[in-house]
Amino acid sequence: MISKMEKFINLKQLDVVKTGTSTADGSAALTLTDSGALFQQSVLVNAIVWDRTTNASGGGHMYLVTAVTSNTELALLAIGGAPRGGGVPSGVSYFIYMPEYTVASGGVTDGVQASGTFQLIDTAKNFSALGVKIGDTAKDITSDVLTTVLGITTTTNPNDTLTVSADTFLAGDTYIIYREGANDFDSLIRSSDVSFVENTGSNTNNSELKITYQDKSASQTFVTYAFSSSAVADEDMRNGVQTAVVASQQTPWPNVTYEFPGVMNTIVASGNVNNGWLAGQNFFILRVAEATL
Amino acid sequence: MEKFLSIPVLDAGGTLNQNQLVSITGIKTIGQPTTTTASINYLDGEVTTLTWPTAYASPKLKIDVQNAVVSALKAGWTTVTASYLPKGATVSSYSGLVVNPLSTIAIA
Numbered sequence: 001m002i003s004k005m006e007k008f009i010n011l012k013q014l015d016v017v018k019t020g021t022s023t024a025d026g027s028a029a030l031t032l033t034d035s036g037a038l039f040q041q042s043v044l045v046n047a048i049v050w051d052r053t054t055n056a057s058g059g060g061h062m063y064l065v066t067a068v069t070s071n072t073e074l075a076l077l078a079i080g081g082a083p084r085g086g087g088v089p090s091g092v093s094y095f096i097y098m099p100e101y102t103v104a105s106g107g108v109t110d111g112v113q114a115s116g117t118f119q120l121i122d123t124a125k126n127f128s129a130l131g132v133k134i135g136d137t138a139k140d141i142t143s144d145v146l147t148t149v150l151g152i153t154t155t156t157n158p159n160d161t162l163t164v165s166a167d168t169f170l171a172g173d174t175y176i177i178y179r180e181g182a183n184d185f186d187s188l189i190r191s192s193d194v195s196f197v198e199n200t201g202s203n204t205n206n207s208e209l210k211i212t213y214q215d216k217s218a219s220q221t222f223v224t225y226a227f228s229s230s231a232v233a234d235e236d237m238r239n240g241v242q243t244a245v246v247a248s249q250q251t252p253w254p255n256v257t258y259e260f261p262g263v264m265n266t267i268v269a270s271g272n273v274n275n276g277w278l279a280g281q282n283f284f285i286l287r288v289a290e291a292t293l
Numbered sequence: 294m295e296k297f298l299s300i301p302v303l304d305a306g307g308t309l310n311q312n313q314l315v316s317i318t319g320i321k322t323i324g325q326p327t328t329t330t331a332s333i334n335y336l337d338g339e340v341t342t343l344t345w346p347t348a349y350a351s352p353k354l355k356i357d358v359q360n361a362v363v364s365a366l367k368a369g370w371t372t373v374t375a376s377y378l379p380k381g382a383t384v385s386s387y388s389g390l391v392v393n394p395l396s397t398i399a400i401a
Contacts, residue, residue, distance in 0.1 A: 006319075187352075187359075189322055190322065190336070219321065257363055
């Protein structure tokens with residue numbers, strides 16, 4: 001009896017932390033504007049913005065957030081292979097990912113700290129339920145001060161108060177609470193029965209892989225990724241997935257999943273733009289799907 | 294080797310539930326198209342859709358099913374079926390019945 005094992009590669013896929021529709025034309029200004037976004041409470045620098053509408057047939061346009069200018073505007077840097085965008089036009093759906101930090105909560109404080117304590121109070125929040133942890137960073141955006149979360153207590157509603165390490169939060173201050181580490185999750189793709197791994201031909205900015213199974217065009221999985229350099233025709237991700245397919249097949253049962261180790265972009269050169277952030281060498285998985293974008 | 298998840302799902306009567314087998318052989322990916330559904334995508338293009346009675350933000354259902362599939366595939370070959378209690382479902386200590394089973398399981 002010939003029996004084939006079921007094997008998978010475990011990709012760390014970035015979660016979509018925010019979606020919306022742009023409300024002003026930033027296509028010549030390298031900006032994203034959304035009048036209802038509350039960016040300061042939910043997005044940090046080096047987030048990835050994906051405009052899937054503009055240049056949709058070629059994979060859309062991807063950007064790094066270089067500054068959270070206001071609650072309604074982000075300053076952007078175009079990333080990835082050509083053609084890169086000039087900013088997000090008006091009326092376009094966007095998706096935001098966090099590759100460096102995980103945001104637990106954000107909002108506006110509405111309470112005054114008890115005498116002799118350093119507190120952040122938001123009676124509309126249950127910080128325990130939101131997953132805020134001791135050691136998280138609580139940033140007072142209004143005063144531009146970083147503090148550390150030391151405990152969770154109750155003022156008015158259950159778990160609506162954080163004890164923090166510095167005296168900064170006044171009623172009405174905007175805040176964001178986050179920790180280091182990508183906001184991602186495990187996403188399995190099959191590594192058995194793989195026939196072919198290639199960059200999707202129609203994806204002109206080289207941000208999507210196509211994995212074909214059993215030599216059938218009807219049996220494919222598509223992986224979309226972001227990378228920060230502007231190197232043209234970068235196929236390091238394809239090579240990395242191919243290597244992972246082989247490695248996963250080499251691991252013995254009961255190792256059903258193989259942890260994708262990540263890929264380094266080997267062809268970043270000083271001549272490429274956007275090679276400053278993480279040296280332009282990191283790739284981030286944004287989407288795993290059964291169909292191309 | 295053929296393997297299956299045994300999943301409690303609401304029966305045709307709409308009040309009780311029974312277990313239904315879902316194949317975990319030949320899976321390409323597992324997704325979460327909506328807040329109440331997880332999709333098991335197979336090599337042949339078929340898709341089994343599991344529907345929950347309660348909404349969960351993505352990717353909670355996807356991860357729940359992924360974990361169940363991996364756990365079942367790691368089990369020895371004589372364990373052909375692995376019981377999967379879907380996220381949010383519980384077993385009543387009083388009656389032994391499953392509370393909050395899946396609403397439907399469908400393949401297309």
